[in-house]
Amino acid sequence: MLSKHSFSPALIDIADQTLFFKSFFRNSFKKGFEWNEFLRQAYVTGYRSIGIIALTGFILGFVLTLQSLPTMKQFGAVSFIPGMVSISVIREIGPVIVGLMCAGKISSSMGAELGSMNVTEQIDAMVVSGANPMQYLVVTRILACIVMVPLLTVFADVIALLGGFVSSNLEGSISARLYFYKSTSVLEFSDIIPSLIKTILFGFAIGFVGCYKGFHSNRGTESVGLAANSAVVTASVWIIVIDAIVVQITNVFVYK
Amino acid sequence: MEQVIEIQGLKKSFNGKEVLTNINLTVKRGENVVILGKSGEGKSVTIKCITGLMHQDEGSLKVFGREVTELNHHELRDLRKRIGFLFQNGALYDSMTVRDNLAFPLQRVSKIKDKKQIEQLSMEVLEAVGLEDAIDKMPSELSGGMRKRMGLARTLIVKPEIMLYDEPTTGLDTITSKEISSLILDMQRKYDTSSVIITHDIPCARITADRVLIMSNGECIAEGTCDELEHAKDPFVRSFFK
Numbered sequence: 001m002l003s004k005h006s007f008s009p010a011l012i013d014i015a016d017q018t019l020f021f022k023s024f025f026r027n028s029f030k031k032g033f034e035w036n037e038f039l040r041q042a043y044v045t046g047y048r049s050i051g052i053i054a055l056t057g058f059i060l061g062f063v064l065t066l067q068s069l070p071t072m073k074q075f076g077a078v079s080f081i082p083g084m085v086s087i088s089v090i091r092e093i094g095p096v097i098v099g100l101m102c103a104g105k106i107s108s109s110m111g112a113e114l115g116s117m118n119v120t121e122q123i124d125a126m127v128v129s130g131a132n133p134m135q136y137l138v139v140t141r142i143l144a145c146i147v148m149v150p151l152l153t154v155f156a157d158v159i160a161l162l163g164g165f166v167s168s169n170l171e172g173s174i175s176a177r178l179y180f181y182k183s184t185s186v187l188e189f190s191d192i193i194p195s196l197i198k199t200i201l202f203g204f205a206i207g208f209v210g211c212y213k214g215f216h217s218n219r220g221t222e223s224v225g226l227a228a229n230s231a232v233v234t235a236s237v238w239i240i241v242i243d244a245i246v247v248q249i250t251n252v253f254v255y256k
Numbered sequence: 257m258e259q260v261i262e263i264q265g266l267k268k269s270f271n272g273k274e275v276l277t278n279i280n281l282t283v284k285r286g287e288n289v290v291i292l293g294k295s296g297e298g299k300s301v302t303i304k305c306i307t308g309l310m311h312q313d314e315g316s317l318k319v320f321g322r323e324v325t326e327l328n329h330h331e332l333r334d335l336r337k338r339i340g341f342l343f344q345n346g347a348l349y350d351s352m353t354v355r356d357n358l359a360f361p362l363q364r365v366s367k368i369k370d371k372k373q374i375e376q377l378s379m380e381v382l383e384a385v386g387l388e389d390a391i392d393k394m395p396s397e398l399s400g401g402m403r404k405r406m407g408l409a410r411t412l413i414v415k416p417e418i419m420l421y422d423e424p425t426t427g428l429d430t431i432t433s434k435e436i437s438s439l440i441l442d443m444q445r446k447y448d449t450s451s452v453i454i455t456h457d458i459p460c461a462r463i464t465a466d467r468v469l470i471m472s473n474g475e476c477i478a479e480g481t482c483d484e485l486e487h488a489k490d491p492f493v494r495s496f497f498k
Binding site: 032113117120121122126127129130131 | 347
């Protein structure tokens with residue numbers, strides 16, 4: 001007879017993740033959505049990440065402009081820098097950098113928090129009391145990430161343009177109005193929409209991986225650290241993979 | 257008297273190692289059964305099987321006359337609403353205050369939405385365990401004994417018919433241990449529960465037990481009152497009471 005031990009750990013992990021996803025999906029549409037916990041998680045994942053995202057976004061735009069300036073000068077194409085920076089940031093660099101930052105900050109904290117709840121039997125306590133930990137702990141966290149990561153990305157994109165403007169003014173002089181006109185006039189919906197869809201998927205990956213790793217951590221204090229670490233690594237890899245897939249799909253269907 | 261828990265020939269193994277080899281246990285309504293045994297004998301596994309947190313490999317486990325492994329998801333959740341489980345360290349939700357810890361099962365298990373009623377029930381159960389002043393504290397601000405009391409309060413607030421205690425006095429000083437043991441007995445009388453208490457603490461067993469079971473090598477090797485087992489022929493059984 002086939003037992004659980006007949007399969008490799010990787011296959012068991014895939015099966016567990018599939019069941020976890022199924023349970024998340026089923027519980028997302030159940031009555032009694034935990035609005036208060038969802039809003040608390042949105043505050044924790046979104047509002048508390050604003051500082052680090054703003055700093056990252058600003059430096060991103062600032063450095064990108066600064067780095068491209070010498071090369072663009074050689075071709076007499078300095079006036080294209082705002083457009084180039086905005087397209088690079090909004091299409092690709094902004095979502096990926098924010099995704100990776102959120103994987104480090106949010107996914108790890110979810111892995112550690114739920115892992116620690118697992119170790120101290122708090123999740124078991126919810127289960128045996130007849131409450132639904134998937135609905136209270138997992139659905140709220142994943143949905144909060146799905147909502148907040150795109151918002152953080154939009155925020156980081158705007159701050160990155162601001163960073164680009166500051167950087168442009170270090171070398172030359174350009175008015176804010178002209179800079180932002182040049183940045184936004186090159187943008188099309190086909191730049192913004194795929195990027196937003198990508199960030200929604202990033203948000204899902206960050207929340208899902210953090211919750212899954214925390215929920216499935218072993219019993220022991222060491223496993224809390226392992227869950228957090230594993231959540232960061234796995235979520236980061238997922239972000240890169242999702243990015244590659246979405247870029248391919250976008251190239252085929254949008255920029256053909 | 258009605259049997260609320262009936263276990264026959266329970267077997268459970270982990271990674272090929274048998275932890276429970278043959279557990280037979282019955283608990284009657286209103287009865288306090290204490291399970292004694294060395295660490296790693298599978299006492300906690302037994303009560304986790306009762307709540308469906310773990311599933312046995314073989315044997316029959318009936319709670320309120322229904323086989324636990326045959327229950328579907330909804331039936332198991334309904335069954336759990338009738339069972340209280342006090343974890344070793346209280347398992348308090350550490351991101352919530354004592355007030356929110358108590359409101360959590362009321363809102364989600366008993367489906368009580370009225371804030372006044374939640375407050376009233378919370379105060380009632382906190383008074384019962386002597387923690388009425390701690391209602392706005394975080395679990396991290398509570399001492400070991402207070403955490404156990406609080407865990408007991410959170411479990412009793414939904415008025416379960418069966419209480420399962422996983423080492424309720426472990427890690428506490430002698431005086432607090434006696435207080436918790438007396439509290440278990442008081443609560444059992446007040447809320448008319450049937451209890452399974454897992455412990456190494458003989459004073460706790462003496463205070464709380466109507467009947468004691470001794471587990472060794474994954475099976476129950478002796479059963480009786482504390483006095484009977486203290487004078488048992490088997491030196492291993494007697495050794496628990498020395």
